[in-house]
Amino acid sequence: xxxxxxxxxxxxxxxxxxxxxxxxxxxxxxxxxxxxxxxxxxxxxxxxxxxxxxxxxxxxxxxxxxxxxxxxxxxxxxxxxxxxxxxxxxxxxxxxxxxxxxxxxxxxxxx
Amino acid sequence: xxxxxxxxxxxxxxxxxxxxxxxxxxxxxxxxxxxxxxxxxxxxxxxxxxxxxxxxxxxxxxxxxxxxxxxxxxxxxxxxxxxxxxxxxxxxxxxxxxxxxxxxxxxxxxxxx
Numbered sequence: 001x002x003x004x005x006x007x008x009x010x011x012x013x014x015x016x017x018x019x020x021x022x023x024x025x026x027x028x029x030x031x032x033x034x035x036x037x038x039x040x041x042x043x044x045x046x047x048x049x050x051x052x053x054x055x056x057x058x059x060x061x062x063x064x065x066x067x068x069x070x071x072x073x074x075x076x077x078x079x080x081x082x083x084x085x086x087x088x089x090x091x092x093x094x095x096x097x098x099x100x101x102x103x104x105x106x107x108x109x110x111x
Numbered sequence: 112x113x114x115x116x117x118x119x120x121x122x123x124x125x126x127x128x129x130x131x132x133x134x135x136x137x138x139x140x141x142x143x144x145x146x147x148x149x150x151x152x153x154x155x156x157x158x159x160x161x162x163x164x165x166x167x168x169x170x171x172x173x174x175x176x177x178x179x180x181x182x183x184x185x186x187x188x189x190x191x192x193x194x195x196x197x198x199x200x201x202x203x204x205x206x207x208x209x210x211x212x213x214x215x216x217x218x219x220x221x222x223x224x
Contacts, residue, residue: 044215098156099144
């Protein structure tokens with residue numbers, strides 16, 4: 001069955017630290033990949049997306065993600081986090097028929 | 112506001128009652144999706160429409176759940192004979208065809224007491 005795995009359930013970082021959140025998916029066909037963010041009390045917002053081409057994609061607020069097809073991974077990165085990045089982060093995969101979300105990673109950034 | 116709109120924002124209902132939620136997608140989006148999200152989990156796919164056609168339903172969508180999109184614009188999600196396990200955030204999202212990313216609404220939080 002198709003699935004999306006986010007290995008880090010809760011990450012705590014100090015401001016200015018670097019961030020990498022893991023995401024792996026299981027699906028053999030062509031996929032589109034996404035990272036969404038959910039700030040406390042707010043709805044899901046798109047951070048970035050990958051369709052094709054350059055596997056390194058840049059999103060809003062300084063986030064980027066790299067698609068490594070051989071590893072079925074789409075990890076999210078940010079060189080220097082801010083307190084305002086405290087949120088829940090969801091990786092998602094669009095197989096064409098369904099849109100699967102991971103269980104999310106809660107990021108807490110300590111000032 | 113040109114985003115995805117969901118009503119109501121919160122709904123508290125007694126077990127056994129029926130509830131109906133509404134979603135108004137972005138007007139030019141032809142695809143509309145319903146998801147359910149519980150605490151500590153990612154959104155779980157329930158169903159989606161392309162225009163007025165309901166193209167896919169998750170196994171999570173029991174026979175107590177029904178969704179409609181009669182004119183290919185707004186959609187309703189009805190839960191009959193609610194159970195405490197139905198308590199969750201119900202999210203609606205819309206997109207213009209596959210792969211362009213979805214725009215989510217703020218959700219309807221259902222509490223069954």
